Amino acid sequence: MKSLKYHFLSLIFIIVSFSCSNETTEEEITNSLDPRSYYVEQNISYGTDSDQKFDLYLPANRNSNTKTMILVHGGGWTSGDKEDMDPIKDLLQLDFPNIAIVNINYRLADENNPPYPMQIEDITSIINYLKSNKTTYNISESFGFIGTSAGGHLSLLWSYAFDSDNNTNMVCSIVGPTNFTDPAYLENTDVELKELLDLFGIDPLPSFLEEVSPLHRATASAPPTILFYGGKDPLVPTTQGTDLRDKLENLGVVNQFTLYPDAGHGWSGLELLDTWTKLKIFINNNL
Template sequence: MQYKINKIIITFSISALLLLFISCTDDAPNSEIELEKSEIIDVSYGDHAEQKYDIYLPKGRTTQATKVFILVHGGGWVEGDKKDMKDFIPELQQESPDYAIVTINYRLASQGNSPFPMQIDDIKAVIAQLKAKKDEYQIANNYAFIGTSAGAHLGMLYSYSYDTNKDVEMVCSIVGPTNFTDNAYVNPTELTYLFLALQIQAITGVSFEQNSQFYIANSPYHVVTEDAPPTLLFYGDEDPLIPSSQGIDMHAKLDELGVTNEFTLYSGEGHGWEGANLLDTTEKLRAFIQANF
């Protein structure tokens, strides 16, 4: 009798374990621990002190669904910092809570230390590291650039000319230069346009007269193709640094190529704005993200 009881107990135990295993297997996708919201600051992606980024990771992220905003600061390619883009973060987290956000620093240019291709190489390195850390961060290989001024130029230039894998699904330019061969820069009549033209020549070490092809190759207007990602453009018609032709011509070129785009030129605004126009920018950016990213 003792033998029979033990045998029944053993049989029951094995059956219970099998049921437990089957139950755990069936429920596995739903029993995974949901990742919490987190942020990692000053992640190095190269040996230079300026090669760092911050990443803001959403709750419940996955490698299949968590797309990534990459925010690129301005500063004329020679100054600025990722903290300059911090005001975008709360808005993006509120309106796109399932997306990750990356703010990047890149090596700053100086006289004789050209930003091209140095700063594009830095963007390449950031994206390469994000891909390498995809499983660690639990993010997808889908990106959108939002840049201001020089940062907008870099975001467009990378997206149009260097994104060979077509990972960039959207790019937003806020007062970003688009065409270095614009007559406003090549033959400037405004002192401020002359200043920017001279700055570009000083930091690249190349004049337009010496090498116009260099200026063409680093102009989003000239390198964009019909495969470009949807593009959102914001400019002011009294910008002392970026003539309105930079936005108007870029919009026309994108239309000509059949690239999805929206363009806003704010009357009376310069190299940035506040109040009602800033609210308008925020609302249009939100809608464009919802439609295209």
């Protein structure tokens, strides 16, 4: 099953090459919560489990209008770590120096602990933590999400179905599954892929599959959404992206969809540069 647990490394390790000159140095980091100063705090606990931690990056000169981008790593719901998203964090700090960044870990699924609702509950706990500490951190209650693979699925699902206060301004899914009722999943014969999907239950009811599918939870109040998919992805069929795109179009939700026909579960080079270029514009317009 190891081959299925991509952390989207082909994207995040190469994308960092576009940002190397303006990263904050150790000397510039301060432990003061003075809003005039840049602040970093790592491994903040938001629960009792060792995986319930996140890293916080607060920009200098922040105020009560400062918005926060939340990064959600992939790994097939069973593996991965917030460190996998550090290169994207670095890019955000380079191109969006005025936003706060939260890079999260969440409890990983296994045969005794399914991903849902556990991982959605973890995101809710993080959001509640940030809201309760917004005065201390000098940030607003406005958030955005960037998730890769399983993290893309979690970002979409939480933003569409669990953001009861409508605090999510935008959500980005890079190769995230969106629809577990897709025939491409229900009728698949790949043993390893089936093992991965069985994390959500052996022969689950259609109603449950809809409950855990962002496609079926999207409404007209869903936040602006940007999607990226690979045409040759062995884990996430193209229909996972195109069907959600069509649903959002029908609902009148602002969205943008990009398919790289020859890419798999990750890409590099000009396609990667295209991803970041489009995502930067989307963040500027919506966060």
